[in-house]
Amino acid sequence: MNNQPRMTEQLDEELVARVQQGDKKAFDYLVIKYQHKIVQLVNRYIKDPSEAQDVAQEAFIKAYRALDGFRGDAAFYTWLYRIAINTAKNYLVARSRRNSNYEIDIQDAEKVENAPQLHDLESPDNHLANQQILDVLNDAINGLPEEMRTAIMLREFEGMSYEEIAEAMDCPVGTVRSRIFRAREAIDIKLTPLLTHGDFR
């Protein structure tokens, strides 16, 4: 039985309770835990990575302010997810009203999820840089040993739990943990020279 959701929710519950009792550091932990998910979620609505980060930060701050009223009716991440979407939508509405260059319809933003045409919004330089990164990624994946490649593909594309992957690959869960980690590490080593972190301005 997959205990993942329950484990992560328990951790969130504990951290939320701590924040509600005044432990601000516990909120830092929640930010660390969910920052990449919220940025990726906001990025579906707001293409510019720098703006997406700003809006994601605003969503976290809104969540912090509203945390006193959070009663745990929904899972914390579900609640945070809704705040992030609403914050992103509000931002789009405000931006389109204030700047005639951004006539983006929110319904369009919601429909166009991961659609290839989004990349047309990139500048040529960014597109080229992204393509280079993808090329290196493809090389890194192709260079992985078979078991590591399979493990990471099952995890990333099928969303399978470690237990499910272990069953599919007929190996212990510990082996799956190691294979996925080593696959990520191998990709990371190849990509790190190419990637810049957070330098958008």
Added chain:
Amino acid sequence: MNDELKQHISEFLDDELDHADSLKLLQSMQKNHELTDTLNRYAAISHLLKNKQHLPIAKDFTATISAQIEQEAFYLIPNRKPTKPVYKMLALAASIAAIAVITTNTIKNPTESPQLAPQQVAQQKTTPPAQTNDTEQYPLNARINDYLQAHNNSVYTNGQADFRPLAKVTAYNSQK
């Protein structure tokens, strides 16, 4: 950074790390930004694989939020009790003990500009501002009403009962 720690980060990304280790890892990541960077890089790889797009996270992402929250020290007051019963109790006590409430209604810190002290504020004129040579009060006319309506929301909360000019705007709106 040793491999065991990085493997924990990898498992944490997949929600496969147990509760105790997750908490320990978060505590470490909060102090050691290199660990958070590793988590974000692994997450960026995951996003790249699924979306064919590079989306890194700024190194100071958490620190920026942390700094903002630090300024809000007094908002999230710990152990606040539900307030409705307290309000009701105060309202009841106040209605019975009006004198008791009034005696506590004093200013703790006198203002440097006495004309803005609450008692004096209460005594301020509330009639329209004194007329000067250059200012005059005119009733609303349609054009100014339109300007006001576009300017802010005060046209809706205006104490003027005569909103006939607005009816014209309504007709215009409905025609377009």
Added chain:
Amino acid sequence: MNPYKAILSLLLFSTFSSLALGENQTDLPITGKQTLQNMVNAMQTLNYQGTVTFLRNGKLEPMKYFHAAHDGLEQERLLSLNSPLREIIRDTGKVSCLYKETKQKIEEKRPFDRSFLIDLPKDINNLDSTYTAKLVGEEDIAMLPSFIINIEPNDKFRYPRTLWVEKQHFLPLKAVVYDLNNDVLEQLLFTELTIKDSLPFVDSKSSTPPPGSLSAQQLTEAKFLLSQVPLGFKELFFTSKPMHNSSQPVDHLLLSDGIAWISVYMESKPTTTPNGLLEPKTVQAIGAINFYSRAVENYEFTVMGDVPPETVKLIAENIQLRDSQH
């Protein structure tokens, strides 16, 4: 228990609790600026309702007020208690007003979301160059203990304000705008206020959508420019759209210093003046809002804002047409 003893106990308790609360309600020291920031945050995130009275132009307008907040969204709603009976709703990006008796509905798109109650920037630090906030005392408003905050402008181009902010949840209970002689221009006051766990969002969608759209234009597209504007006022929004039952566009430029807002309107000089063009060289007022008109070549400009008469006049008298700038 003897009923008289019970009342006496309650009297003593209420006195004690009021004194105790008045003495050191929060153990933490707090500044005017922090109180304002807390207030801005509370206004956006809490669910609350009450009865608020607006005092403007010597007239009282009591209204029922509701603020609903949920998952990062918020809605404000006002129900008038006097005629004309109306319901005004503010959602993200728009304000709608339904007149209950005539069933007429007005919807306006708004470039900025501004509370019916008090306008302050999300980040109070943005006011540092133009205003000083000071915690000057405490007082009970609507039987709720509150901090008194004076917001003093750093020059004579804007009005001072005083806010009374409830101490426990930091919601505004009273706000007064003064003129430069410290006479009250406008005031709002809550006579009762309660916090709710949640409040419903009211559907304000109209069966007929609002006419046209509010599309922002580049500030450089304005046919005029402001050559003198007091410190801190930023040009935030510009649009050109028809007004007054005619197809002729009116240019509208919106500026703000974070608290005060100024609009500059430009339109062609009308050939007739059915509703009375404003007399030149006269600043007029509605509550805290002053307005001043001036003709420049074939155009008439009106500057309007909750700022002193000298400010609207200064801006209006230093408007220049872009074409003449060579």
